[in-house]
Amino acid sequence: MKIGELAEFGGVTAKTVRYYESIGLMAAPQRRANGYREYDEEALDRLRFIRDAQASGLSLAEAGEILRMKDEGESTCAHSRALIDRHLADIDAQIASLLAAKAELTSLARRADHLDPAGCTDPHRCQVLGLDLPAHSKV
Template sequence: MQIGELAARGGVTAKTVRYYESIGLMTAPERRANGYREYGEGALERLRFIRDSQAAGLSLSEAGEILRMKDEGESTCEHSRAMVDRHLRDIDAQIASLLAAKAELTALSRRAEALDPANCTDPHRCQVLALDLAVSGKV
């Protein structure tokens, strides 16, 4: 199959396929006499693996690492599992950070509801965001 068909069946663009080739994720295919690339089903499976890896949150580097291990005949299950577990921990940390940010913003929003806009006279500060006033209890 030619690059356009490979890309369409793999759910990416031809430019993406060329990029994956340029960084070594996809091997350069054989070329026909007319210069067109000729891809087999193996290339499609590899392309789908890369796409699915990214959808699962892995980086191209991580997908490439798994592909390299596969190419060398190594087992990848434990390695992949460790990667997935690391990504889960990262997501949990991001969620905790977002929840903390939400709590802070919620507190600011509640505080803003109680403020009188007429008291906002400082041309360099916003009383809603003046955290030092909230901490000191002056507001």
């Protein structure tokens, strides 16, 4: 199949296929007599793996490492599991950070609900945030 067909069947663009070739994720294909790239089902399987790995949150480098290991006949199960565990830990940390930010913003919103805007007379403080504001400087 030609590059356009491969890209279509793989759910990416031809430009993406050429990029994957340029960084070594996809092998350089055979060429037809007219110079067109010729891909086989193995290339399509590899392309779909890369696409699916990225959709699962793996980086191109991580997908490439798994492919390299497979190409060399190594088992990838433990390596893939470690990658997944690391990504899960990263997501858990992001969730915790977002929940902490949400709690802080919720607290500030409740505080704002109980403040009288008429009481906001100090030009150097924000009563909602409880913070001193920087002095206005003239440049």
